[in-house]
Amino acid sequence: MFIRNHVTSVVAIMYQCTSLPMRNFSVCRYLSSPKRRSSYSLVDSERYSSLVKSVMSSKVSSQTPETLLAEDEHIYGRIVKAHIPPTVSEMREPKSLHPFLLHEKTEETDEAESAPPLRIILKRGQDRASIPSVTRVLQQTLSSEQIFYLERWKKKMIAELGEDGFKEYSQNLFRQGKRFHTALDDILMSDATQKDEYASDTLELPPEIQGYVESISHILEDVSAVRAIESTVQHDTLKYLGIVDCVARYRGVLCVIDWKTSEKPKPFLSNTYDNPIQVAAYAGALNNDGNYKYQVEHGLIVVAYKDGSPAHAHKLSSELMLQYWNIWLQRLEKFTELSSSHVSSAFSQKK
Known part of the structure; x- marks a missing residue:
């Protein structure tokens, strides 16, 4: 009985609704209105038919993900996967730990920073003949992946420029x-007034480096208290040396500064490949070199x-420097092992 009454009520309500005038329903009013014509129907299709046919009949080879990737790589270069520096807990420790800082040194006073920048020229004598440079160690301890990509890039450039063209490109x-580093030396060795004047007057610079100097102009504004320029650093315990580009304060923080040039943007630290390891190696040698009192x-x-275009400045904190210092120690150990194996094989061949 209850179900019957309920059904009866529902039917009554439906009857009342359907008996209402249709104009009270917005949907019905929309349906009763005249059909609107699409704006596309007003276009003279015959006028553009030839254009459509020409576009649709163009013989374009079908693109696949592989061909699109190859085309993108040819235009913009290879996609470089960002390399995140390993954390201290994830990083493999080197066999022999050497301190990054030499705690016997004391920080110099402000008066020492006002002195002319130090510049120790590298002199290769008998005592340094067997000491490898930071650049040499890094070049001879590249990973197989790094070697693969470098070789592939070299083959690509030779295919485009030829052997002689690639050689000329590398020399340029x-x-x-x-020349860029020479100009920087002159800028940094000058006083502040001359530095600003020299940096802004690009007409006095060689044409091929004017853009580079303009690129770093905003960085130079934050560089002060230059302590060393193109100066040799040597680690007597670990037996390696290098030439540091610059030691100065950047926004008030004393840093080892490495100047790089690039034809492609490098907005992330991961784009600089082994450069952070190089900077950490220079800093570690400087900290253990008696010629530097800081x-x-x-x-x-x-x-x-x-x-x-504005240069990118990648800052390395003290924590990052320690991480890259440990990576440098591993690369140095690998270099030593490779050198020992080469000496052993050469000795056995003589026998």
Whole structure:
């Protein structure tokens, strides 16, 4: 009985609703209105039919993910996966631990920072003939993946430029980098007034480095208290040496600064490959070198661009420097092992 009454009520309600005038329902009013014409129907299709046919009939090869990736790589270069520095807990410890800082040193006073920048010229004598440079150690301890990508890039460049063209391209890059560093030396060795004047007047610079200097102009504004320029550092215990580009304060923090040039943007630290290891190696040698009476815990990598676009400045905190210092110790151990194996094999061949 209850179900019957309920059904009867529902039917009554439906009857009342359907008996209402149709104009009270917005949907019904929309349905009763005249059909709107699409704006596309007003287009003269015959006028554009030839254009549509020409586009649709174009012989374009079908694209696959592989071909799209190859085309993108040809235009923009290889996609570089970011390498996140390992944390202290994840990182493999080197066999022999050497301190990054030499605690016997004392921090110099402000008066010492006002002195002219130190510049120790590298002299290769008998006592340094067997001491490897930081660059040499890093080059000879590249991973198989790094070697693969370098070889592939070299083959690609030779295919585009030819053997002679690639050789000339490499020489031009080296020449530009050397002139860029020379200009930086002059800028940093000058006083503040001359530095600003020299940096802004690009007409006095060689044309091929004007863009690079313009690129770092905003970085130079934050560089002060230059302590060393193009100066040799040596680690007597670990037996390696290098030439540090610059030691100065960047935004008030004393840093080992490494100036780099690039034709492609490098907005992330991971884009600089082994450069952070290089900076940590320089800082570790400086901290253990008696010619330098201070300690450096931070680093800075500045990437300048030829087109004059603002350079990227990658800061290395003291924590990051320690991580890369441990990686450097591993690379140095690997280099020592490889050198020992080469000496052993050469000795056995003589027998």
